[in-house]
Amino acid sequence: MKLNSETFVLLLVIAVLALVPLADISLRAILLLAISLAFPALGLGLLLRSGQVSFGHALYYAVGAYTVAVAQKLHVTDVFLTLALALAASMVLGLILGAILSRYRGIFYGMLNLAFSMVGFTLLLKLYDITGGSDGMGILRPTFLGHKFSNPQTAWAIYYLAVAVLVAGILFLEQYMRSAPGSALGAIRTNETRLEYLGRSARQVFLAGHVISAGFAGVGGMIIAYSTSHVTPELAYWTLSAEFLIVAIFGGAGSFTAITIGALAFVLLRNLISSYVVDAWQLILGIILLGIIMYMPDGLWTLFRKKPDAKAP
Amino acid sequence: MTHTPDTTAPILLEASHISVRFGGVTAADDINLQVRQSEVLGVIGSNGSGKSTFLNLCTGYIRAAAGEIRFQGRPITHLSPREITRLGIARAFQHPQLFLDKTVLQSIVLGVACRNRFWSLGTVFQPGYRAKADAIVRTFGLGDYADTLNSALPEGVKKLSDIAIAMALEPSLLLLDEPTSSVSSANKFIIMDTLMPILRNSGVTTIIVEHDMEIVERYMDRVVAWDSGQIIAEGSFSDIMRNEDVRQRVTG
Numbered sequence: 001m002k003l004n005s006e007t008f009v010l011l012l013v014i015a016v017l018a019l020v021p022l023a024d025i026s027l028r029a030i031l032l033l034a035i036s037l038a039f040p041a042l043g044l045g046l047l048l049r050s051g052q053v054s055f056g057h058a059l060y061y062a063v064g065a066y067t068v069a070v071a072q073k074l075h076v077t078d079v080f081l082t083l084a085l086a087l088a089a090s091m092v093l094g095l096i097l098g099a100i101l102s103r104y105r106g107i108f109y110g111m112l113n114l115a116f117s118m119v120g121f122t123l124l125l126k127l128y129d130i131t132g133g134s135d136g137m138g139i140l141r142p143t144f145l146g147h148k149f150s151n152p153q154t155a156w157a158i159y160y161l162a163v164a165v166l167v168a169g170i171l172f173l174e175q176y177m178r179s180a181p182g183s184a185l186g187a188i189r190t191n192e193t194r195l196e197y198l199g200r201s202a203r204q205v206f207l208a209g210h211v212i213s214a215g216f217a218g219v220g221g222m223i224i225a226y227s228t229s230h231v232t233p234e235l236a237y238w239t240l241s242a243e244f245l246i247v248a249i250f251g252g253a254g255s256f257t258a259i260t261i262g263a264l265a266f267v268l269l270r271n272l273i274s275s276y277v278v279d280a281w282q283l284i285l286g287i288i289l290l291g292i293i294m295y296m297p298d299g300l301w302t303l304f305r306k307k308p309d310a311k312a313p
Numbered sequence: 314m315t316h317t318p319d320t321t322a323p324i325l326l327e328a329s330h331i332s333v334r335f336g337g338v339t340a341a342d343d344i345n346l347q348v349r350q351s352e353v354l355g356v357i358g359s360n361g362s363g364k365s366t367f368l369n370l371c372t373g374y375i376r377a378a379a380g381e382i383r384f385q386g387r388p389i390t391h392l393s394p395r396e397i398t399r400l401g402i403a404r405a406f407q408h409p410q411l412f413l414d415k416t417v418l419q420s421i422v423l424g425v426a427c428r429n430r431f432w433s434l435g436t437v438f439q440p441g442y443r444a445k446a447d448a449i450v451r452t453f454g455l456g457d458y459a460d461t462l463n464s465a466l467p468e469g470v471k472k473l474s475d476i477a478i479a480m481a482l483e484p485s486l487l488l489l490d491e492p493t494s495s496v497s498s499a500n501k502f503i504i505m506d507t508l509m510p511i512l513r514n515s516g517v518t519t520i521i522v523e524h525d526m527e528i529v530e531r532y533m534d535r536v537v538a539w540d541s542g543q544i545i546a547e548g549s550f551s552d553i554m555r556n557e558d559v560r561q562r563v564t565g
Contacts, residue, residue, distance in 0.1 A: 196398070
């Protein structure tokens with residue numbers, strides 16, 4: 001990997017995530033919340049590369065979270081196993097729904113995602129016997145490869161596991177964008193016809209992107225489940241989907257590192273603002289978003305991107 | 314640049330009794346046409362004569378109402394554009410279809426990857442693909458534009474970039490739809506003089522829809538003339554220009 005400015009910023013982000021909670025433990029919970037938000041935003045960032053937005057990724061987030069709860073009910077308590085299950089469950093659902101969703105683009109894709117997420121929200125609410133309805137489900141302290149740690153130890157372990165998975169996730173996305181199916185995602189935005197006449201299915205390329213983005217949302221859901229020890233149907237609610245999208249746009253479609261910074265900035269700002277001014281968070285968030293859209297239409301990424309490759313012929 | 318057609322070369326593409334109608338317009342009426350290995354076939358005809366329809370039939374974009382098209386002996390009439398592309402038929406477009414977010418080199422590398430192992434997490438700029446793409450950039454004389462975004466290319470270079478991406482698929486049959494349209498008259502010869510040696514060296518069979526008679530005369534091995542969905546003449550350029558119908562209805 002070349003040590004360019006983006007790699008440098010990523011290393012900086014990792015250092016902040018790894019060291020700040022050691023200096024101030026009260027920030028650990030906030031940072032963990034930001035990490036759980038970064039995952040679905042990163043998934044949406046991948047979709048933004050294909051020029052598509054989803055208003056319903058909270059569904060996969062909730063599936064990831066509820067997978068942990070249901071797995072614990074079935075006596076699967078290992079954190080790594082629940083991570084794998086949350087990833088698998090959200091990707092399988094992404095694949096099933098994606099079979100339909102990948103036919104659509106633009107507003108139709110966005111709104112169909114919303115529709116599916118509302119169905120999911122209602123199911124979580126109504127299937128009391130499995131999901132506990134609006135009471136939700138509790139999450140127990142997980143085991144680590146058979147070891148059970150004390151409460152504080154577990155919290156640290158989950159935090160650093162989340163940081164490690166986040167870094168792996170960012171590196172995976174960056175490698176994916178260098179691969180052929182990742183490179184072809186951009187073609188969904190610019191020219192599906194040419195892709196078909198290169199003998200490759202635009203729909204399959206888009207479906208792969210959708211499934212990966214669902215998996216990221218699912219991992220975020222797993223983290224929020226362990227971080228709050230409780231899951232409720234609100235995790236599938238559309239306002240949360242909008243929050244993911246805001247963070248992705250806040251960071252910018254151009255860089256996964258920037259989206260991660262976007263998630264950190266979003267959560268830290270929200271905490272900061274709500275501790276100083278009551279009920280003003282939405283107002284200030286709105287003003288910040290307005291500023292970003294007007295002056296940095298490509299998001300925080302604008303701050304450290306290279307000049308575009310286009311040179312005048 | 315024209316070669317005498319080799320009438321003993323194997324038949325690569327064969328259309329038999331192909332018919333298509335759009336509403337009241339007959340775009341193809343009982344068409345029979347054979348294209349032989351490694352020839353460069355020109356398709357001429359006035360606007361609406363059905364010459365572009367024939368390209369669209371060969372790529373599966375349009376389905377024939379009757380008749381059959383065989384490629385390498387295999388019927389392709391009911392296959393999708395994607396399936397046909399993967400059998401070895403590549404095309405360029407009258408209006409270049411480019412990945413506007415990518416540079417010339419990035420697009421060609423992606424084309425090479427589409428021809429090879431596409432579903433892989435490996436970097437698309439791997440040495441093997443990169444070397445093939447570099448060679449294509451070189452032969453098409455696109456070196457100065459390799460790192461230019463497709464969206465920023467001049468019109469003539471866009472045409473070449475579009476054909477270069479098609480050639481990244483190493484096709485057996487290449488279909489070109491007016492490769493010199495909307496290009497200045499000086500540039501059209503530059504495009505063709507770049508293109509023809511590439512076609513000859515690779516041995517790719519090529520069908521070129523063209524309305525510019527200077528280009529047809531200078532570069533095509535064989536010409537078919539269309540009118541109202543029918544082939545009205547077939548042969549060398551000088552042969553078909555002796556045909557009274559062609560002079561009146563096609564070249565005006």
